[in-house]
Amino acid sequence: MNLSLTVNGAAVTVEADGADTLLMVLRDRLRLTGTKEGCTEGECGACTVLVDGVPVDSCILAAHSAAGSEVQTVEGLADRGGALSPIQQAFIDNFSVQCGFCTPGFLMTLTALIAEDPTPEEEWVKAAVSGNLCRCTGYTTIVDAVMAATGQEVAR
């Protein structure tokens, strides 16, 4: 069965059957391996991508349920010249990456948050990433990165 969707601005059509998750299509068919598979059951957020601008766990989304949608992955954050997005740069500047496995998921969740609220309060940031697990950073530097990327003071 053909599946058509837009991925990082490009229209794509791939062969996908009912058993494929969106994550499988992204990683195995489109070779967009920036999106990670963690828990496989919607708990950890490593596989977070944006579907029509909204963060979803792509490991539990049937690919055909996303037919016709605009999907954005971590590969779509930097501009064509390779310049990182503000939140990506802020992750580097604030040491928000350690092992890096959760990073793509966090970046997608936070990209959506900042698009919705350009100056989110710290509590909103924490609520937004409640479905993204990070076992290295302790989250503090991740919150710092959002504050920096949105031009806000870090209250510490």
Add this chain to the structure above:
Amino acid sequence: MQRLRRFEYHEPATIDEATGILAAAGDDARVLAGGTDLVIDMKTGRMRPSTVVNLKGITGLAGIEEAEGGVRIGALTKVTAVEASELVARRCPALNQAAAVLASPSVRVLATIGGNIGRASPASDLGPPLIVHGATVAVESPEGPREDLVEDLYVGPVTTTLASHEIITSVFIPATPRRFGSAHLKIGSRGGGTDISMVGVSAAMTLDADGSIVDAVIALASVAPTPMRAPDAEGALIGETPSEEVFAAAATAAAGECRPISDLRASASHRVALVRVLTTRALSAALEIARNGEVS
């Protein structure tokens, strides 16, 4: 990467088409709504349906609207939409509160209210608030439409009275009387919801003009094979004037009648203790709303 086992896949355009496919496919056919449970169970092999019917192409199954005598919520309405609905917040506070603590934001945007009911998890977040509001579901099948109380659907863990060829199409929440309040509280191992609940408690109460409790309903999650009513606790409330002592007696009754098991999330004794605490708190929150008349 974990893969799903092979099965026949359908995307029908109408309910009739969908129930027809399900009826022809036999007992191990499954309906796919948000997929947040089914997709996982198919990966692990806990469920191996021969046929999967994705409802996404059927229009008119999502949406929240005022209906005659209450609020109607389409079965494919996302939990995010239930959480964001001002109408739900006003009419069904417990449901609004439960939707806000169901899993994580990136799951709530996929999960549906009909799927949550049909899944019949003992730890269901939406089951208890729907029970205390006396909610019903509309069900379609080749035999025609029927309605049933949400409370009466639950048979056992992940088991309902629904046949495999029946589809929940909407949920109806009846309008509440004056001086009604409801609340839902949950404790999981991560804060703010996110995790499957160790215990969930919904409470609803109606006061008379003098402030006495004329009706009370309490429903518990994660302490029995299905979401359960707590009739002893309800009996301890009805006819009483709300007070700390009355709520404590009801909480003790609820703790006594729940039937939890010990598992990886919590021991049975810890769950009993949580039922007592959450019942007291949920009653206080429901009382506050009943007194302030916020439900209209």
